[in-house]
Amino acid sequence: MRAAVLGGGAWGGVLAWLLAGRGHEVALWEPDGSAAEALARQRTNARSVAGFRLPDAIAVSTDLPAVCRDRELIVVAVPSQFVRVTLGTAAPAITGAPVVVCASKGLEPGTGATMAEVVTASLPGARAVVLSGPSFAQEIAAGLPAALVAASTDAGAAGVVQSCFGGERLRIYTSDDVVGVCVGGALKNVIAIAVGCCDGFGLGESARAALITRGLAEMGRLAVRLGGQALTLAGLAGLGDLVLTCTGDLSRNRQVGLALARGESLPAVIAKLGHVAEGVGTALTARDVAKRLGVDMPITREVAAALHEGKPARDAFHDLLARDVRPER
Ligand SMILES: NC(=O)c1ccc[n+]([C@@H]2O[C@H](COP(=O)([O-])OP(=O)(O)OC[C@H]3O[C@@H](n4cnc5c(N)ncnc54)[C@H](O)[C@@H]3O)[C@@H](O)[C@H]2O)c1
Incomplete structure (x- = not known):
């Protein structure tokens, strides 16, 4: 799939690495110019997990609309208070009905909205999925086994996330309880x-x-x-x-x-x-x-x-x- 990952921090970097490792074409958006440059040149930055190297095949950019254009899968991994503004800025470049995976964990300050509510409000045409569960970026990057849950009211979209991220050492379960998964995370x-x-x-x-x-x-x-x-x-x-x-x-x-x-x-x-x-x-x-x-x-x-x-x-x-x-x- 053509995928975009929004946020080149610890979790976004590792999720991008996972997708690239499973053969997907990945573009990574990092809003901080110097962090993006470090990711693009050295394939790591100050927020990356220790010893982590971003694969060369992943394109890194600070241009949010360009990263989101023509993508079938969009993964959001920015702090929860920035999910709405990030997706709002990306929205004009997003066409069709991509699967939008929110990996951020929190309740939105001010509104109290869950991350699923923020995604749905920001991108009404998207197929929203919440990816959560016990996961330290460091351990996933080290290839240690883990299990996550992909929650969506759209079973097909949850299945897409299950097959895109899942592998021998990363088990992805699905759930239709989006609220429960958001509140837990x-x-x-x-x-x-x-x-x-x-x-x-x-x-x-x-x-x-x-x-x-x-x-x-x-x-x-x-x-x-x-x-x-x-x-x-x-x-x-x-x-x-x-x-x-x-x-x-x-x-x-x-x-x-x-x-x-x-x-x-x-x-x-x-x-x-x-x-x-x-x-x-x-x-x-x-x-x-x-x-x-x-x-x-x-x-x-x-x-x-x-x-x-x-x-x-x-x-x-x-x-x-x-x-x-x-x-x-
Ligand atoms: N690190 C983990 O192991 C882990 C695991 C699961 C879920 N998460 C969740 O993923 C999300 C990101 O966590 P992280 O560990 O990657 O954090 P991080 O601090 O390592 O990275 C944060 C990212 O957000 C970007 N950012 C900062 N300010 C921004 C703004 N104003 N607008 C848009 N983007 C901005 C940063 O440039 C960076 O790319 C959090 O919600 C966290 O709970 C993290």
């Missing part, structure tokens, strides 16, 4: 910040397991309220990605939590990471969406307060533990 990052903080404070493995489990419960409540299926949250895009992000030291969101526990300021943590940590913005957006919809999300609420309202992280944990006990739901 977005919210696991918020819970991972809480878990990083919990581990940073040395609160123990029992507390970590409790946070992961209760985090999953609140992710499920939001997904169901938005029209998703509770069982999806027990799958790759829910529990699978949640466990990876909460416990894997390659997780940037976990790193944010660990740094907060060390008393580092949020701007300092973000500057040090150099890559997007989607949970930081999603915490606030999800907290607001949950409040609007009357969904109880205490962990998300406390993470948002600790990140954005100056609440000391220790007080956030104290308030979580001080809530009334109730039946487990």
